Amino acid sequence: MEQIAANRAFGGWHRRYRHRSQTLGCDMVFAVYLPPQAEHGPVPALYWLSGLTCTDENFMQKAGAQRVAAELGMALVAPDTSPRGDDVPGDPEGAWDFGHGAGFYVDATQAPYDRHYRMYTYVTCELPALVEAHLPVDERRGISGHSMGGHGALICALRNPGRYRSVSVFAPIGNPTSCPWGHKAFSRYLGEDQAAWRDWDACELITRNAGQGEVLPILVDQGTADSFLDEQLKPEVLARTCEAAGHPLNLRLQPGYDHSYYFIASFIEDHLRHHAAALIG
Numbered sequence: 497m498e499q500i501a502a503n504r505a506f507g508g509w510h511r512r513y514r515h516r517s518q519t520l521g522c523d524m525v526f527a528v529y530l531p532p533q534a535e536h537g538p539v540p541a542l543y544w545l546s547g548l549t550c551t552d553e554n555f556m557q558k559a560g561a562q563r564v565a566a567e568l569g570m571a572l573v574a575p576d577t578s579p580r581g582d583d584v585p586g587d588p589e590g591a592w593d594f595g596h597g598a599g600f601y602v603d604a605t606q607a608p609y610d611r612h613y614r615m616y617t618y619v620t621c622e623l624p625a626l627v628e629a630h631l632p633v634d635e636r637r638g639i640s641g642h643s644m645g646g647h648g649a650l651i652c653a654l655r656n657p658g659r660y661r662s663v664s665v666f667a668p669i670g671n672p673t674s675c676p677w678g679h680k681a682f683s684r685y686l687g688e689d690q691a692a693w694r695d696w697d698a699c700e701l702i703t704r705n706a707g708q709g710e711v712l713p714i715l716v717d718q719g720t721a722d723s724f725l726d727e728q729l730k731p732e733v734l735a736r737t738c739e740a741a742g743h744p745l746n747l748r749l750q751p752g753y754d755h756s757y758y759f760i761a762s763f764i765e766d767h768l769r770h771h772a773a774a775l776i777g
């Protein structure tokens with residue numbers, strides 16, 4: 497992998513890397529924040545999955561996570577949100593909620609998307625393997641994300657017991673099989689048979705996993721002034737599902753906060769400390 501940027505931050509380093517992804521069949525860029533502790537040995541990592549229209553840069557530039565990550569000795573890893581490139585098909589109408597910047601962290605099964613759109617395998621397998629082989633980052637992994645990335649973080653944790661030690665999300669699409677963003681993405685990436693969508697829906701996975709094996713407590717922050725709240729995000733469905741399944745959920749409704757990175761920046765410290773408790777102790 498090729499380093500394409502490096503910035504000193506809070507005694508550590510923010511770095512960006514480009515690499516050829518075998519999983520996605522294209523070049524990808526990701527960002528890593530390495531805290532000062534990484535100069536003395538491997539540190540745990542929080543994987544951050546961003547939302548629609550984002551790249552690796554939104555979180556690193558807007559969330560303000562580096563100061564606390566440096567204090568805690570935790571790396572931050574931020575991938576892009578989809579495969580990229582001229583030969584990667586996007587939304588036929590050029591919309592922002594599908595295709596480039598909108599990989600939805602699934603492995604597509606439908607042509608023409610199945611060749612490149614395999615973000616689930618990329619973020620759960622290829623990227624951690626690359627990071628852990630080349631950077632001072634070990635296998636203590638937490639996962640978090642926002643909106644589409646909140647959906648991604650939930651399904652990555654719920655589908656992979658043992659792979660992550662902690663999970664938290666901001667304004668997640670918690671029940672994509674019941675909202676317009678999810679319908680659009682899943683019908684194209686996964687096909688019209690809605691039975692196949694359930695494997696990629698956090699609420700379905702929480703219900704399915706009830707009473708079996710690992711149960712990671714979920715921390716959720718959700719702004720009450722979020723313009724996507726009622727139509728796309730539906731935190732009440734996630735709350736009802738967790739209640740019915742006995743899955744520990746800390747859903748914090750934050751009065752007046754919207755869907756933006758101003759909201760994320762306001763509560764990211766709590767999330768980093770939630771992850772540090774599981775990753776570092």
Ligand SMILES: N[C@@H](CCC(=O)N[C@@H](CSC=O)C(=O)NCC(=O)O)C(=O)O
Nearest residue numbers: 547548549550554592642643644645757
């Ligand atoms: N461009 C759109 C708005 C898209 C948007 O709000 N994206 C969010 C994630 S939404 C769910 O996944 C985001 O994180 N944007 C990047 C940022 O830096 O804020 C529009 O025009 O409405």
